[in-house]
Amino acid sequence: MEYRKLGDSDLTISVITFGAWAAGGWMWGGTERSEAVKAIQESYHVGVTSIDTAPIYGQGLSEEIVGEAIKGFPRDKVQILTKYGMRWDLAKGDFAMHSKDNSGRDIDIYKYAGKESIIEECENSLKRLGTDYIDLYQIHWHDKTTPIDETMEAVTRLIEQGKVRYAGVCNYSAELMREAAKTINLVSNQVPYSMVKRDIEAETVPYCIEHNKAILAYSPLERGLLTGKMKPGHEFAQDDHRASLYFFKDENLKRVDAFLDKIKPMADDKQATVGQLVLRWTVEQPGITIALVGARDATQALQNAASMDIKLSAEEIGQITEELNKLELVK
Numbered sequence: 001m002e003y004r005k006l007g008d009s010d011l012t013i014s015v016i017t018f019g020a021w022a023a024g025g026w027m028w029g030g031t032e033r034s035e036a037v038k039a040i041q042e043s044y045h046v047g048v049t050s051i052d053t054a055p056i057y058g059q060g061l062s063e064e065i066v067g068e069a070i071k072g073f074p075r076d077k078v079q080i081l082t083k084y085g086m087r088w089d090l091a092k093g094d095f096a097m098h099s100k101d102n103s104g105r106d107i108d109i110y111k112y113a114g115k116e117s118i119i120e121e122c123e124n125s126l127k128r129l130g131t132d133y134i135d136l137y138q139i140h141w142h143d144k145t146t147p148i149d150e151t152m153e154a155v156t157r158l159i160e161q162g163k164v165r166y167a168g169v170c171n172y173s174a175e176l177m178r179e180a181a182k183t184i185n186l187v188s189n190q191v192p193y194s195m196v197k198r199d200i201e202a203e204t205v206p207y208c209i210e211h212n213k214a215i216l217a218y219s220p221l222e223r224g225l226l227t228g229k230m231k232p233g234h235e236f237a238q239d240d241h242r243a244s245l246y247f248f249k250d251e252n253l254k255r256v257d258a259f260l261d262k263i264k265p266m267a268d269d270k271q272a273t274v275g276q277l278v279l280r281w282t283v284e285q286p287g288i289t290i291a292l293v294g295a296r297d298a299t300q301a302l303q304n305a306a307s308m309d310i311k312l313s314a315e316e317i318g319q320i321t322e323e324l325n326k327l328e329l330v331k
């Protein structure tokens with residue numbers, strides 16, 4: 001495994017960080033708790049020391065699973081990344097979406113990052129995670145009903161109290177990062193980035209490079225698409241959010257498959273899967289610090305971790321990018 005430091009912090013995390021959204025089941029058609037615990041534990045043993053989770057993932061379940069998985073590990077050898085600002089248990093702030101929890105009950109989700117709410121959320125996360133500090137605490141989505149300085153002041157208090165080590169954000173534009181930087185030292189931004197979703201290259205990446213902020217790329221396999229396992233006609237489980245995303249339209253599955261076929265010989269030469277090649281390409285892109293990769297079970301997780309065993313020369317990265325630039329998806 002390889003490790004990289006986040007911005008100007010002392011926080012070093014594994015380049016493949018375990019993403020625990022699917023582990024919580026919610027929006028992913030359910031979860032198998034013991035498989036998820038095992039996936040996190042086996043990842044740790046091959047050097048995946050950092051885990052990204054959030055209270056909203058399974059409405060607390062993902063954090064509980066992470067807590068259970070890391071119980072026997074030395075706390076200072078694990079890095080816990082979690083989030084705040086998405087409430088399903090408090091109707092306040094900016095309404096985000098209507099959903100159903102894992103047991104099929106209706107829930108309304110709000111983006112809310114008011115001061116008291118963050119302090120309360122942090123206590124709840126610490127309990128579920130079974131720890132007394134969080135390594136990286138990130139706002140999940142911008143809450144337009146709360147001034148950013150109020151939010152960041154609350155996180156500053158948590159840092160002073162030793163409950164949080166570093167502050168990060170998710171899904172922030174460069175403009176929002178600039179605003180937050182007036183109140184707090186942000187070390188990272190967690191944003192969507194994959195071979196087929198590269199919007200951040202326009203503004204966020206240049207901003208983060210210039211200001212030495214880490215980028216945590218989320219959904220780098222585009223939620224399984226870039227492993228090449230889904231074929232036209234693929235059927236998702238009930239409540240799996242992927243069923244409604246344009247990436248998984250039959251025409252796009254065909255186009256992605258054709259692209260993956262082009263890079264497969266290079267993967268074969270390296271005795272790697274195309275998914276592993278995709279992950280290595282991703283973390284070699286300018287400004288990309290970490291790939292947050294989700295996994296359902298230990299087999300997937302170990303395969304993802306092993307992507308760091310393969311190396312790509314600048315020329316090989318160029319060849320992949322050249323093929324990729326010919327790929328266009330329909331929306």
Ligand SMILES: NC(=O)c1ccc[n+]([C@@H]2O[C@H](COP(=O)([O-])OP(=O)(O)OC[C@H]3O[C@@H](n4cnc5c(N)ncnc54)[C@H](OP(=O)(O)O)[C@@H]3O)[C@@H](O)[C@H]2O)c1
Pocket residue numbers: 018019020021022052053140170171190217218219220221222223224225227229275292293294295296299300301303304
């Ligand atoms: N801050 C945010 O707003 C935000 C948003 C999204 C994600 N994230 C973070 O980023 C993490 C990763 O993103 P993601 O889970 O959305 O997408 P991802 O990492 O691109 O895809 C993960 C999914 O792909 C499939 N998969 C993974 N490894 C595989 C392998 N080796 N072989 C075959 N299939 C494999 C699994 O689903 P199946 O087996 O069901 O296909 C898995 O759940 C999340 O867990 C979360 O921590 C954050």
